Amino acid sequence: MNMCTPQGQRLAASNMSRSRAILRLLLALCILSCNTSISSSASTADAFLHCLAAAIPPHLLHTPPSPSYSPLLLSSARNLRFVTPGTPRPLAIVAAGEASHAQAAVRCGRLQGVRVRVRSGGHDYEGLSYLSLDPREPFALLDLAALRAVRVDPARAEAWVGSGATLGELYYAVAAASRALAFPAGVCPTVGVGGHLCGGGFGTLMRRYGLAADHVLDAVLVDASGRLLNRTTMGEDLFWAIRGGGGESFGVVLSWKLRLVRVPESVTVFTIRRSRNQSATHLIAKWQEIAPALPPDLYLRVVVHNQDAQFQSLFLGRCDRLVRLMRARFSDLGMVRADCEEITWIQSTVYFAFRSSSKPLELLLDRGTKPDSYVKAKSDYVQEAIPWHVWESTWTWLAKQEAGILILDPYGGGMGSVAPSATPFPHRKGNLYNLQYYSSWSENGTDAFDKHMAWVRGLYKQMEPYVSKNPRTGYVNYRDLDLGRNELGSNVTSYAKARVWGEKYFKGNFERLAAVKAMVDPGDFFRNEQSIPPLPAVKGWNSM
Numbered sequence: 001m002n003m004c005t006p007q008g009q010r011l012a013a014s015n016m017s018r019s020r021a022i023l024r025l026l027l028a029l030c031i032l033s034c035n036t037s038i039s040s041s042a043s044t045a046d047a048f049l050h051c052l053a054a055a056i057p058p059h060l061l062h063t064p065p066s067p068s069y070s071p072l073l074l075s076s077a078r079n080l081r082f083v084t085p086g087t088p089r090p091l092a093i094v095a096a097g098e099a100s101h102a103q104a105a106v107r108c109g110r111l112q113g114v115r116v117r118v119r120s121g122g123h124d125y126e127g128l129s130y131l132s133l134d135p136r137e138p139f140a141l142l143d144l145a146a147l148r149a150v151r152v153d154p155a156r157a158e159a160w161v162g163s164g165a166t167l168g169e170l171y172y173a174v175a176a177a178s179r180a181l182a183f184p185a186g187v188c189p190t191v192g193v194g195g196h197l198c199g200g201g202f203g204t205l206m207r208r209y210g211l212a213a214d215h216v217l218d219a220v221l222v223d224a225s226g227r228l229l230n231r232t233t234m235g236e237d238l239f240w241a242i243r244g245g246g247g248e249s250f251g252v253v254l255s256w257k258l259r260l261v262r263v264p265e266s267v268t269v270f271t272i273r274r275s276r277n278q279s280a281t282h283l284i285a286k287w288q289e290i291a292p293a294l295p296p297d298l299y300l301r302v303v304v305h306n307q308d309a310q311f312q313s314l315f316l317g318r319c320d321r322l323v324r325l326m327r328a329r330f331s332d333l334g335m336v337r338a339d340c341e342e343i344t345w346i347q348s349t350v351y352f353a354f355r356s357s358s359k360p361l362e363l364l365l366d367r368g369t370k371p372d373s374y375v376k377a378k379s380d381y382v383q384e385a386i387p388w389h390v391w392e393s394t395w396t397w398l399a400k401q402e403a404g405i406l407i408l409d410p411y412g413g414g415m416g417s418v419a420p421s422a423t424p425f426p427h428r429k430g431n432l433y434n435l436q437y438y439s440s441w442s443e444n445g446t447d448a449f450d451k452h453m454a455w456v457r458g459l460y461k462q463m464e465p466y467v468s469k470n471p472r473t474g475y476v477n478y479r480d481l482d483l484g485r486n487e488l489g490s491n492v493t494s495y496a497k498a499r500v501w502g503e504k505y506f507k508g509n510f511e512r513l514a515a516v517k518a519m520v521d522p523g524d525f526f527r528n529e530q531s532i533p534p535l536p537a538v539k540g541w542n543s544m
């Protein structure tokens with residue numbers, strides 16, 4: 001099972017009209033056809049679209065009657081759960097081609113009472129970058145997919161990357177500029193840089209180098225007033241908040257300056273599969289204490305699926321040393337020379353995404369064109385090894401016909417050496433690993449839906465006694481609305497209510513995030529079902 005293979009199709013060149021006359025017609029049609037809950041604010045939509053039309057070329061504005069609207073809406077949506085006919089849709093999509101288009105979307109939105117949902121790669125597990133769960137709230141989608149330039153400066157080991165780039169596009173460009181450089185971020189190449197960096201971002205290099213967000217040197221952002229700011233002009237508080245505080249809350253990040261990291265020209269990967277009857281239970285139980293304590297150059301995750309555990313590894317070195325290390329630290333796994341593949345770092349990104357190192361690197365550039373499965377995921381942090389008998393009992397869950405997979409991502413190493421308050425991402429020292437419950441399915445209909453959702457939620461419930469507590473923490477980039485959500489109908493999001501889910505993602509950093517929010521967006525323009533609320537001036541004054 002592979003969670004990140006994009007559909008094989010190439011992004012078809014979409015057929016976008018450039019005629020102003022057609023745009024005017026479309027605007028008129030939209031106002032007539034927008035559904036009744038929004039039609040009360042038809043004049044809002046009208047005024048918003050006219051405001052935009054003054055600043056943005058018509059071929060970059062897409063409204064529901066336009067043939068380009070649906071393909072664009074679906075283009076980077078990753079979850080069929082949120083593209084059903086009943087899902088509230090944006091009253092317009094702004095396909096930003098430059099910074100001023102994003103600024104106009106924010107300014108016009110502020111002026112006319114239309115909120116803006118920002119989308120980079122569209123991988124949000126709850127679809128928050130392209131839908132609103134509250135049909136009362138008219139919104140526009142600001143799509144950054146076209147802002148995806150990557151400029152690498154190999155001499156300085158730095159890069160500027162547009163938020164709309166995917167991780168695959170970033171990795172490809174870095175490797176094309178230098179075989180000695182890499183960037184430490186997520187495993188799935190279609191994930192967008194924008195949302196990923198906003199929430200932290202971890203992958204195969206994290207035990208050596210930490211999070212993607214730990215390597216941000218500067219950023220360009222559109223704030224709630226529509227101003228374009230960089231690190232110097234936004235100030236260190238806001239710059240802190242955008243590196244792990246989750247997407248949407250603080251503004252639109254257009255681009256990022258990154259510090260690249262060094263990798264050897266040859267790295268080693270392996271995948272070892274052990275089934276339940278080959279002592280997989282015992283190996284997983286042992287792995288929990290071994291993997292987070294391995295040298296930082298060695299990443300060894302486990303993917304549990306069916307009645308199998310797959311141990312997948314990236315080692316920043318050669319096979320000889322790896323075999324010696326594995327023999328010394330985890331001999332029970334039985335890793336041998338024949339398991340090794342010595343490849344380049346960029347090939348290792350293909351290996352992890354597509355289960356083969358010999359596939360072409362160009363696969364990293366495939367962004368996909370539409371969602372092909374329903375997805376639900378949840379996450380936990382594990383701080384003490386889960387007992388053997390609990391792992392033994394999970395096989396029954398994994399044998400179910402509707403079973404998903406478990407992904408165990410080892411922390412330790414460079415993940416533990418950063419202070420929990422250095423960035424909003426608090427899950428550092430003391431966490432053995434991140435545990436992700438992930439289900440994806442393609443059968444439609446409520447039966448399949450209910451069964452898969454129940455599987456994820458049921459296993460998560462079962463694990464409660466064995467994972468982090470007070471609060472039971474999770475990773476904001478594995479967004480989970482079961483943890484709680486903002487009520488969008490009220491004017492400003494309630495801080496007191498948001499703490500319930502906010503401290504699960506951010507622990508003690510949640511209050512500082514809310515204080516930054518109060519400073520930079522007190523009117524709560526940038527919000528969604530799990531955005532950071534402004535900290536009330538007098539704390540505890542009411543439960544607004």
Ligand SMILES: Cc1cc2nc3c(=O)[nH]c(=O)nc-3n(C[C@H](O)[C@H](O)[C@H](O)COP(=O)(O)OP(=O)(O)OC[C@H]3O[C@@H](n4cnc5c(N)ncnc54)[C@H](O)[C@@H]3O)c2cc1C
Binds near residue numbers: 254
């Ligand atoms: C198949 C799959 C594999 C994944 N693998 C990993 C992994 O290996 N490691 C890991 O850490 N995570 C992983 N993730 C989670 C991923 O990091 C998050 O879903 C991330 O937020 C996606 O970024 P995006 O730009 O694609 O998402 P989007 O849906 O575009 O955005 C996510 C959120 O951020 C906001 N946002 C987006 N762009 C901006 C911007 N430029 N400025 C401000 N706000 C913005 C959106 O409004 C939304 O709220 C995976 C997700 C999926 C679906």
Ligand SMILES: *[C@@H]1O[C@H](CO)[C@@H](O)[C@H](O)[C@H]1NC(C)=O
Binds near residue numbers: 218230231232233
């Ligand atoms: C940030 O913006 C200010 C004002 O536009 C500019 O003077 C400064 O050079 C910029 N800083 C960087 C690092 O680009």
Ligand SMILES: *[C@@H]1O[C@H](CO)[C@@H](O)[C@H](O)[C@H]1NC(C)=O
Binds near residue numbers: 275278307
């Ligand atoms: C172990 O499991 C594998 C795959 O699940 C199966 O093919 C094999 O027959 C099993 N072996 C034993 C001894 O049960």
Ligand SMILES: *[C@@H]1O[C@H](CO)[C@@H](O)[C@H](O)[C@H]1NC(C)=O
Binds near residue numbers: 444445446
């Ligand atoms: C399921 O798929 C079929 C065939 O594509 C379609 O006709 C039907 O409307 C779908 N049902 C739901 C509930 O989405």
Ligand SMILES: *[C@@H]1O[C@H](CO)[C@@H](O)[C@H](O)[C@H]1NC(C)=O
Binds near residue numbers: 491
């Ligand atoms: C919410 O907004 C409406 C309309 O702007 C306003 O009339 C009302 O007083 C606001 N309510 C609160 C609690 O601020």
